[in-house]
Amino acid sequence: MQKIKVIIIFNNTPDYISPEEVRPVMESYVSTYGFSIDRLVFNFISKERLLELNQKYLNHDTDTDIITFDYSKNKTLSAEFFISLWAVGLSAEKEGQSLENETLRVLVHGVLHCLGKKDASNDQKSEMRGLEDDFIKMFHVKQNSHV
DSSP, X not given: OOOOOOEEEEESOOTTOOHHXXXXXXHHHHHTTTOEEEEEEEEEEOHHHHHHHHHHHHOOOSOOSEEEXXXXXXXXXXXXXXXXXXXXXXXXXXXXXXXXXXXXXXXXXXXXXXXXXXXXXXXXHHHXXXXXXXXXXXXXXXXOOOO
């Protein structure tokens, strides 16, 4: 049986994130849910460009940290993510997290949505936060607790 090639692409990645380290961890994390990865593309873009995408595709006139375009089917992930490092920086400061931790959190947040996880209610947000923390811990990065 031939192994399917996993494609995980990072565009305009900040220096403090290593795609070579993230790829295998992301693949392992996704597999714990019984999913596989076909193609994931993470695009780090400006605050202004993300706002344009948010307005055009979601009819939202607000800044956000990530927009996910999910093309997944049959437990195989295929998606494109657009991430604002400006918004990630604000969240990191607000949550008392490092930029590395918060960027990893946003990366997996988009992937968790592709896995069917929601964050509309407080209970869902709390579950999502725990799942994000589990991902971050896979990097052996010191995790600050949230209050």
